[in-house]
Amino acid sequence: VLVYQVGSHAAALVCLRADDLRVFPLAAPQELERAAEVFARTAFDLTARDAELERAGQRAYELLLAPAAEALAGVKRLVLVGAGRFGRMPFAALVVPGEEALARRHLAQRFELAFAPTLGALTAARAAPAAGRSVSLGCDGAGTFAPELVAHFGLGGLARLTRAEAEAKAVARALGGRAVHGREATEE
Secondary structure, eight states: OEEEEEOSSOEEEEEEETTEEEEEEOSOHHHHHHHHHHHHHHHTOTTOOHHHHHHHHHHHHHHHTGGGGGGGTTOOEEEEESGGGGTTOOGGGOBOTTOOOGGGSBHHHHOEEEEESSHHHHHSOOOOOOSSOOEEEEOOOTTOSOHHHHHHHTGGGOOOOTTHHHHHHHHHHHHTOEEEEGGGOOOO
16 A cells, blocks of 8 residues: 655655555655656657657656555555545556556556555445446447557557456446446447
């Protein structure tokens, strides 16, 4: 669990593991927020060049996660607490500097990521399910991307999410709902 503690003049990253707790000082809050905003703007800009995205993603990683990189060795799942402070920054797309292997370059390729607004949200009792029947959507991604996104991000060779249907069915079973998948998984 990584907890972002950001004040008006100082910031720190608290790393909680089953057997360890460590605190890592971070850059000034204004610098963190600026890097997060630049990366978010660049990541969501369809006209941004790959080099700009890499640069902004590496800078945000260096400021927001690199100080704790050593403590993350052997970790498979990261829960980011308080990361909402950084707005719409796509943490999953952060770029790990120096990583040449494309399959390990982005944070989401190294860790299973989850987010929580507070530590209390992680330990709070879960509310009873809402009334009504839940719907679980499973879309394998085949043919669902807008042509301009396919071209800009090079999604043409992107592998289908082969487990999407099975996962949608498992969620539906767990929640007592129904699964919608394949061609049935539309916005409507």
